[in-house]
Amino acid sequence: MLIVLFRAVILYIVIVFCMRLMGKKQIGQLQPSELVVTILLSNIATLPIEDINIPVLMGLVPIVAIVSLDVFFSYLSLSSKSFRRMICGSPKIIIADGRLDQKLLKQLRFTVDDLFESLRAQQVFDISQVQLAIVETTGQISVYVKRSEGSVTPTDMNISVNDADPPQLIVDDGEVLENSLSLCGVDRKWLEKTLKKESCTLEQVFIMTCDGNEKYNIIRKE
Numbered sequence: 001m002l003i004v005l006f007r008a009v010i011l012y013i014v015i016v017f018c019m020r021l022m023g024k025k026q027i028g029q030l031q032p033s034e035l036v037v038t039i040l041l042s043n044i045a046t047l048p049i050e051d052i053n054i055p056v057l058m059g060l061v062p063i064v065a066i067v068s069l070d071v072f073f074s075y076l077s078l079s080s081k082s083f084r085r086m087i088c089g090s091p092k093i094i095i096a097d098g099r100l101d102q103k104l105l106k107q108l109r110f111t112v113d114d115l116f117e118s119l120r121a122q123q124v125f126d127i128s129q130v131q132l133a134i135v136e137t138t139g140q141i142s143v144y145v146k147r148s149e150g151s152v153t154p155t156d157m158n159i160s161v162n163d164a165d166p167p168q169l170i171v172d173d174g175e176v177l178e179n180s181l182s183l184c185g186v187d188r189k190w191l192e193k194t195l196k197k198e199s200c201t202l203e204q205v206f207i208m209t210c211d212g213n214e215k216y217n218i219i220r221k222e
Contacts, residue, residue, distance in 0.1 A: 010056060011045045014063060037070045088137045095133035098146065108135060119143060162213060171208035173221075184210045 041063055048059035077084040092108060094101055094115070105115065116127070118141035124130060129149040134142045154161045168180040170191065181187060195202060198218060207219040 008049050011049065011059060011063075014060060015041060015045055034070070037066055040066055091137060092135045093132065094135050094141070095127075095130050098128070098131055100127070110135070115141070165212050167209040167211040167215070167217070169207065170210050170216075171202065171205045173207075174203045174205055176202070180210075184214070185212055186210060186214060190214070 044059055044062050044066075048054045048056050073087060077087060092104055094104055094108070094110070105112075119125070119127065119130065119133075122141075122143045124143055124145060126149075129145050130143055131146040132144040136142055165183065168177075168183050170177055170180045170184060170186075176188065176191065181191065191202075194216060195205070195218075200218060200220065204220050205218060206221040208216060210216040
């Protein structure tokens with residue numbers, strides 16, 4: 001039992017390291033080649049755990065080899081567009097100027113249900129509102145809604161507004177996040193002054209956010 005536990009811990013650490021080495025894109029958006037790598041890693045990792053007669057090294061060597069090959073292919077994709085298209089494919093425009101390309105829909109083996117499900121996931125329930133839709137290499141569909149159907153923006157109404165970065169978490173359960181303070185253009189003195197104005201101590205803060213305009217929100221601990 002201890003041998004199995006020890007093997008599982010070793011392989012877990014190695015797999016986590018390999019996934020970090022492959023980059024955040026591996027977790028968020030799987031390209032076809034990355035999906036293959038993920039499946040292979042999961043299958044290879046289970047072999048030394050299920051069969052203690054298989055040396056752990058027999059599992060580690062192919063894992064490291066596959067990840068190294070994937071990293072090499074990633075760098076090769078950066079330097080060669082043709083290689084990148086061969087491995088990952090290329091985006092396909094499925095709706096252009098509001099017109100659906102039915103032939104391409106069949107080539108991609110997308111059903112109408114698949115299309116409408118992807119549209120609904122982006123809060124589009126009427127296909128007539130779509131100006132442009134692109135099937136990405138990950139299989140996801142990116143949608144651009146017609147200007148006439150989109151939300152009215154301050155620019156459309158000639159209203160001047162100050163652009164600012166979204167609010168940052170600057171206090172997490174009483175702990176000050178220094179990097180977030182600098183992103184918001186404030187410092188500890190501003191924080192202490194603000195908390196004093198709100199009659200609140202740092203230890204009483206559960207969550208505090210702030211944006212570039214020094215607009216803040218405080219949630220106290222219960």
